[in-house]
Amino acid sequence: MKAVKEEPNALGIETVDPDEVKQTLLAKVPTKVARKRAKQIVINKTGEDPEVPEIGANTRTIPGIITQRGCTYAGCKGVILGPTRDIVNITHGPIGCGFYSWLTRRNQTRPAGPDDYNFMTYCFSTDMQESDIVFGGEKKLRTAIQEAYDLFKPKAISIFSTCPVGLIGDDVHSVAREMKEKLGINVFAFSCEGYKGVSQSAGHHIANNGIFTHVVGLDDAVKGGKYRINLLGEYNIGGDAFEIDRILEDCGITVVSTFSGNSSYDEFANAHTADLNTIMCHRSINYVAEMMETKFGIPWIKINFLGAKACAKSLRKIARYFEDAELIERVEEVIARELPEVEKVAEEVSRRCEGKRAMLFVGGSRAHHYQELFAEIGMKTICAGYEFAHRDDYEGRKVLPFLKVDADSRNIEELEVHADPERYRPRKTAEDMERLQSEGFRFKDYDGMMPEMMKNTLVIDDISQHETEKLLEIYKPDVFCAGIKEKFAVQKSGIPMKQLHSYDSGGPYAGFRGAVNFYREIDRMVNSKVWKYIKAPWQESPELTARYACD
Amino acid sequence: MGKPAKSYVSTTNACKLCKPLGACLAFKGIEGAVPYLHGSQGCATYMRRYIISHFREPMDIASSSLGEKHAIYGGGPNLKLGLKNVITKYDCRLVGIATTCLTETIGDDTPMYLNEFRREFKDLLDSHDSPELVSVSTPSYSGTHMEGFHEALRAVVDQISRSGPRHSRITIMPGFVSPADTRYLKEIIGDFGMSATIFPDISTSLDGVAAVVYEKLASGGVPLSEIREMGASPASLEFGRTLDKAHTAAGLLENDYHIPCYSLGTPVGLRETDRFFETLSSLSHSPIPEKHEMERGRLIDAYVDAHKYSFGVRAVVYGEEDLVVGLTSFLAEIGVKVVLCASGGESGRLKEAVGSVTTDLLSEPPIVVEGVDFHEIAEIAERLHPDILIGNSKGYHLARRWGVPFVRVGFPIHDRFGGQRILHLGYRGAQSLLDGIVNAVIETRQEASDIGYTYY
Ligand code: SF4
Numbered sequence A: 001m002k003a004v005k006e007e008p009n010a011l012g013i014e015t016v017d018p019d020e021v022k023q024t025l026l027a028k029v030p031t032k033v034a035r036k037r038a039k040q041i042v043i044n045k046t047g048e049d050p051e052v053p054e055i056g057a058n059t060r061t062i063p064g065i066i067t068q069r070g071c072t073y074a075g076c077k078g079v080i081l082g083p084t085r086d087i088v089n090i091t092h093g094p095i096g097c098g099f100y101s102w103l104t105r106r107n108q109t110r111p112a113g114p115d116d117y118n119f120m121t122y123c124f125s126t127d128m129q130e131s132d133i134v135f136g137g138e139k140k141l142r143t144a145i146q147e148a149y150d151l152f153k154p155k156a157i158s159i160f161s162t163c164p165v166g167l168i169g170d171d172v173h174s175v176a177r178e179m180k181e182k183l184g185i186n187v188f189a190f191s192c193e194g195y196k197g198v199s200q201s202a203g204h205h206i207a208n209n210g211i212f213t214h215v216v217g218l219d220d221a222v223k224g225g226k227y228r229i230n231l232l233g234e235y236n237i238g239g240d241a242f243e244i245d246r247i248l249e250d251c252g253i254t255v256v257s258t259f260s261g262n263s264s265y266d267e268f269a270n271a272h273t274a275d276l277n278t279i280m281c282h283r284s285i286n287y288v289a290e291m292m293e294t295k296f297g298i299p300w301i302k303i304n305f306l307g308a309k310a311c312a313k314s315l316r317k318i319a320r321y322f323e324d325a326e327l328i329e330r331v332e333e334v335i336a337r338e339l340p341e342v343e344k345v346a347e348e349v350s351r352r353c354e355g356k357r358a359m360l361f362v363g364g365s366r367a368h369h370y371q372e373l374f375a376e377i378g379m380k381t382i383c384a385g386y387e388f389a390h391r392d393d394y395e396g397r398k399v400l401p402f403l404k405v406d407a408d409s410r411n412i413e414e415l416e417v418h419a420d421p422e423r424y425r426p427r428k429t430a431e432d433m434e435r436l437q438s439e440g441f442r443f444k445d446y447d448g449m450m451p452e453m454m455k456n457t458l459v460i461d462d463i464s465q466h467e468t469e470k471l472l473e474i475y476k477p478d479v480f481c482a483g484i485k486e487k488f489a490v491q492k493s494g495i496p497m498k499q500l501h502s503y504d505s506g507g508p509y510a511g512f513r514g515a516v517n518f519y520r521e522i523d524r525m526v527n528s529k530v531w532k533y534i535k536a537p538w539q540e541s542p543e544l545t546a547r548y549a550c551d
Numbered sequence B: 001m002g003k004p005a006k007s008y009v010s011t012t013n014a015c016k017l018c019k020p021l022g023a024c025l026a027f028k029g030i031e032g033a034v035p036y037l038h039g040s041q042g043c044a045t046y047m048r049r050y051i052i053s054h055f056r057e058p059m060d061i062a063s064s065s066l067g068e069k070h071a072i073y074g075g076g077p078n079l080k081l082g083l084k085n086v087i088t089k090y091d092c093r094l095v096g097i098a099t100t101c102l103t104e105t106i107g108d109d110t111p112m113y114l115n116e117f118r119r120e121f122k123d124l125l126d127s128h129d130s131p132e133l134v135s136v137s138t139p140s141y142s143g144t145h146m147e148g149f150h151e152a153l154r155a156v157v158d159q160i161s162r163s164g165p166r167h168s169r170i171t172i173m174p175g176f177v178s179p180a181d182t183r184y185l186k187e188i189i190g191d192f193g194m195s196a197t198i199f200p201d202i203s204t205s206l207d208g209v210a211a212v213v214y215e216k217l218a219s220g221g222v223p224l225s226e227i228r229e230m231g232a233s234p235a236s237l238e239f240g241r242t243l244d245k246a247h248t249a250a251g252l253l254e255n256d257y258h259i260p261c262y263s264l265g266t267p268v269g270l271r272e273t274d275r276f277f278e279t280l281s282s283l284s285h286s287p288i289p290e291k292h293e294m295e296r297g298r299l300i301d302a303y304v305d306a307h308k309y310s311f312g313v314r315a316v317v318y319g320e321e322d323l324v325v326g327l328t329s330f331l332a333e334i335g336v337k338v339v340l341c342a343s344g345g346e347s348g349r350l351k352e353a354v355g356s357v358t359t360d361l362l363s364e365p366p367i368v369v370e371g372v373d374f375h376e377i378a379e380i381a382e383r384l385h386p387d388i389l390i391g392n393s394k395g396y397h398l399a400r401r402w403g404v405p406f407v408r409v410g411f412p413i414h415d416r417f418g419g420q421r422i423l424h425l426g427y428r429g430a431q432s433l434l435d436g437i438v439n440a441v442i443e444t445r446q447e448a449s450d451i452g453y454t455y456y
C-alpha cells in the first residue's frame, strides 16, 4: 500500500501541475532562499519508495520573509501556561511581549466556583525600564513576585523571560527558588526568551518541561473515576475541551487533567494519577506523554476529536485500551446516540459543499485534523502545511530516529527522566501491551499528516505571506484556513478565510456538536454571496460604463 | 509635575503598548513603505497580530528573525539578508526599520549596518529604483508606542526631507488618529482650498477597499516626494499638547528648516477644533467654509440638547496622553465631570495639558495620573464612583466589574467592529462622540428602569 492516498481525478485541480506551482513559488527569490524553501515545499507523492517524501521543517525562518510564526516566549507563556487560570504568570521583560500575549488566544476556562481564581484576564509584567536593562532586573522581578503574591495570594507564580532578560543575564531561576522559599508557594521560571527557538514550538517544549518538573506529581491523591485519562494538547479554544469533556463524561471516562485548556494548577499536580494519556496535538506535547510513561508508567495513545468519525474512533480506542466490556458498550451507546444527528447535517451541508477545495496552513496539528471535518462534508484539501511542526508531524513518528539536532533544538533542555522509585506503576503489564498491539492496537503512534493527504497535493512548511498570495492566485481555493494575521490579506483576494486559531470567535468545533458547528460555518462561508459584490456592475460589463458615459 | 504616586513597581494590565508598534503604524502611513523590525521574529508577529485585529486589514511587518547566535554575535548579517529579501519581494519605496529591545540591548549599530548595506547592495538598490532605508531606535524599555510613533516620523523627516524652493503644501502631523479622522482632515483641507501633507496617512493603507486583485503593498500613504519636500513646506501643524518638540517631526522641521510650527491640541471637541480651524483660516487667508460653520452650529445645538443627559456624569478617561487631553477637553464642554484622566504614557506634561483645556470649565480639576496601568486606574477610580468609562478595549473588564457604560475610542479596539472608522476629530468627530456617549448613558438608564420607558 502506498503511503499517500491515490484516487485519480479526485482533487479537482488536475489542470494544475504541482511541480510547476513549486517552481512558481520559488521563482524570483534569491538562490539561497530558494534552495532552503525547496526543501520545505513538497509534492505529496510516492515514488519507488512507498513512503511519503521528506520535508524540511522546524528550521529558522529566513529574515525578511513574512512568516506566520511567533516566538518561543509566545509558545511558552501564551499557548501552554496562558490557559491555566489559577497560576499568576509574570512576564519578565519590557511591556510589549506581555501586552501582546494578554488574553489574545480564545482559550475558555470555567472556574470551579466563585472563589476559584481566574487570572486569565490579567497581564502581569515587570515592564523593564532602561535602568533594569543596565543594572539587571532581578530586583524588580523579586518585587513583582512579592506584589503579585500580596495582591492575590495565588497557589503558584510563574515567570517568563523575554529576549532582553537572557541577554543581560538575569538569573530568573534563582529568583524563583528564593521567592518560593520566602512565600511558601510554588514559584518557577521559564527561560523562554523569544530568540531561543525556531518558533513557538520551542516554547511549548520549555513550558511543558517546566510543568513536568515543577508541578506534575505534587499531589498523589487518586480521586474518583473508573477510567481515568489525561487529555494532552487540547487548549479549549472556543470551548472544544468542554465538548470533549461532555462526551467523555457521558461515556463514564474521567478527565484527570487537560494540558492545557480549562486547566488548573491542581489538575497538573495530580496528572500522574491517570491511567492513560491521550494526545490531541502531537506537536506541542508528545514529550510530556513520553516522560510520564517513563516516570510513572502511564501509556499514551494518539487520539483526535476533530471530525465526528475521528471522534467516534478515538472513543473506541480509549475503551479498547481499558478492555472493559461495560465501557465498550457505553461508548457504543454514546456514539449511536450522537452520530446520526451529525451525519444528517453533514449530508445536508455536503449537498452545497461537495467537491469544494480547502487549504489549511496553521498550527502544529490543526492543519491535519481539520482535514477530517472538511472530508466529512465532501471537501478536498488541496494544500496544507504547519506553522511550527516538526518532520514527525508531517511524515509520522517513524522519522524520529533520523531527525537532525541543530543549534536551535539543542537549546531546549531534554529532561533526563527515570522511573519514580515509589510511584512508577505500569498501568498495563508488558504482556498485555504486547497482546493489545498484536491485535492491532497502537500505542505511541502518529503517522503524521502527509500519508493521509491525497497524491499531488502540496505540503508547505512555514508558508510565507508571498507564497500564500501565489497559491491563492493559482488554485483559487474555496476556503483558506490560517490565523488572524493572514485573514484580511486572504479575504482581499476574494477568498473566504477561516481562522483556526481563534475560530473567528466561533466554536466549539471538536466532538460531535463541534462538528455540526464547523459544517454549518464552512457552509456559510463557501456559499456566501458577498464576494460577488466585489466587482461593481460597470467593472463586470464595460458596456454599462460606456452607456453611462454616453448618457 | 504630573507624576503620580505610583503605587506598584510591577505593571498589571498595562495601559500602553510597546515602542516599535507605534513606529510600524507611522511607517504604514507612507506610500510604498514596509515596516521592518530589527530583532527576533516574535515581536513582529505579535505587533502584526495586534494591529490587524484593530484595523481588520493586512499588515506586513518584516523581521530580521534573530536567533541566539545572532543575539550574541550581532544582528548585522541577518538585517542585511532580511532587507535584501524585502526589497526583492516588495519593490517597495521605503523600508522603515525599527529596532527592538533585543537589538537595543545588544547594542547593534543599525545606522552603520544600513550604510554598509547601501554600499554592499548598491546594485540591488539601483535595480529596484533605490528605495529609502530609514531607521529609528525604539527600545521599549524607554517610552511607549506613542514615543515610537513620533520618533519614527521624526526619523523619516530627518533622513529624507530636504530643503528646497518653498511650495504651498503645509504639513499636518495629527498624531496617531484613525483612518476616518485622516480622511476627514483631508476633506477639511480641501474645503479650505489648501493643499497639505497629512503625515502619516493611514486613511487607505489601513482601511482599504475590497479589491479583486490583492495588492502586495496596500495603496495609500504619503508619497515620498511629499516627504522630501517637507523641508520646504510653508508651515507645519502638529497635534498634541503633551508633545516635546525636541522629539517630534515638526520640531525638527522648525529647527533644521525654520518651518514655522503650530503646536495645537488634538482637535477633539469644540474649542480645540476652533483653534485648528482658526489656524487653517489664517494660514489660508480664507474664512471657515460654510459647511464646517454649519457642522459647528449643529454641534453646539446638540451640546444644548444633550446637556440634560451628559451633565454631571462622572467619567474616567484613559489612553494615549494626547487623546486623553482632547477627550477631556470635549467632555468638560458637554458638562461631563471627568474624575480621572489616566495614561500609561509618561510625558510629564499630561497634568498641565489637561489643566490648560479645563480650567475655565471645571470648578474642580480631574485627578491626572501618568505612567499607570489598569490595576492602578481601578484602585484610584473605584474611590471616585465613575458613571462611565471612555477609552480603548483594554478597559472593558473595569466597566464590566463596575457595571457602567463603556464608550470605546482610540486604539486598540478588538471587541467591537469598525475601530478604524471611529471619528474623534473636529466638529464632526465631536458630534459622533457626543451621540455615542449620550446614548450609552440613556441605554443604562433605560435598562435600569423597572417600567421600560421608550421616551428619554
Ligand atoms: S521585546 Fe520589546 S519590542 Fe519586542 S514585543 Fe517586547 S517590548 Fe515590544
Ligand code: SF4
Pocket (backbone or CB within 6 Å): A071, A072, A073, A074, A096, A097, A161, A162, A163, A164, A192, A193, A194, A195, B040, B041, B042, B043, B044, B046, B101, B102
Ligand atoms: S522580545 Fe523576544 S520574547 Fe518578546 S515578543 Fe519579541 S521575540 Fe518574543
